[in-house]
Amino acid sequence: MSRWGLTIPLTGVPLARHQKIVAELEDLGYTDAWSAETNGTDAFTPLALASQWAPGLRLGPAIVPVYTRGPGLLAQQAATLAGLAPGRFVLGIGTSSPAIVQRWNGIPFTEPYQRVRDTLRFLRRALAGEKVTDEALNVKGFRLDNAPETPPKIALAALRPGMLRLAAREADAAITNWLSPTDVGQVRSEVGGEKELLARIFVCPTSNAEEARALGRWMIAAYLTVPAYAAFHEWLGRGDRLAAMNKAWSEGDRKEALAAVPDDVVDELIVHGSPEACRERIQEYVEAGLDTPILAVLPAERVDMLEAVRALAP
Template identity: 75%
Template structure:
């Protein structure tokens, strides 16, 4: 939940299982890191499956990433899933000063390294994008965690199908799930973060959604994703206005249809119906990212959207 201080999470997390939720997923952009909230959640809600969606493969060295994953796997044995991916050039390059080079190869190499390291092997190998000289975890997890890859386009989706345990995607409609499944296949787990704004005021939801869409869809990796999904022309006026520095025009250029495709909104019952459309289209695990609306606090929204309430 964005905007909720980590010091206020416990009361919400402790309710999740009783509300019918099965998983708790973190994210890592410019708020909390991905691992700390999960470490706390592992103790607050010992029945939930946990995972980061996602940890960037650039911003930690391979060995440190393996150490953090092993720690979570020990705290939540059999309940931790490691989500990794490229993140974006904004986060990697602009915010962290790390070249966003060869993202496909970096993700593939990190995945292959993690498979060995989390299985307890000593890794001494030169990969295409980095070299590891004799790293071995002091204590490998008794149950190595599944690894799922952030995947937005065919190449990464096919990599996830071949070498990972599933794929995580983002910013899509139920119809887009079918497009993604066409590349991933029917068997691997497919997870997606769904932005859910439980308000019956469509204009309020669309206003919030336009800001969020503009923030994401002007990042090159998401521009390319939506061009592949067929929204390139619908988003082109927004992209052009944003590139010209006219934020107001960019927001106004986002069609209602695009917002309604990508933001789940409406009454809590309508939101649950919409989430079921994603599942019916082939999504295995919807990750509900609550966007407060309708005057509800994040905790109230989580309760209102709970699976048990439906």
């Protein structure tokens, strides 16, 4: 069996209520718990708790932006998690987006490829215990006091060929999202067969297709109008089918943008249906070459999130 990951915290469930379900994950067949960081819970706190609640799970953030923490602080937090979960922590880093970095944190979103590359190289050295001076990042003489005995692996968030190839060359794994099973081969061809490929997969375990599609349209309009994701789906071949949505969104017509998202695009990118149907769909990703699906369970009417996690277990 492939790895089988879950996104924590679960939507709508306070972090303080996660101990019981996280402690069950290993027995349910999950191998991984991955956090995220947008405008809710930070990426590291849920993993610190999970490291104690479930001592066998592999843990990682998917992803931590490279802009919103200084390089030294990012290394400190990674070293702390690596100490709490020796050999089980993977550091997922990426550019994030202009909205998160610039609009919400007031940090210029400039030269994303170079920033990710330079931060990745800095973290390799810092987490190995070296004293690091890095002119590109304006870091002078940084050394960790608590460098982990086993430096964590580093996974790089990547969408298009340039970043995917950087992940293949210099990271231990690549993390992607917003793709269908039929897209996996195209992404895998850029990463190569040696590196682990992870993807966050949005799962709405309801047989009410219209409810799932309504939620999916809203998420697709919010995410895939971001320039990096728009370019990603242009590369994947969905540009024409998403053109009307992008046009309406750029003109400020949110209602029309939602209406312009085709049902077949939602069905490709959002896994929905009964838990059994969802598991089968996720398995299609694995058979196409995905090493680690990371389920992000979406809320739906009459769906209990904790029971959904149990029902979606492999």
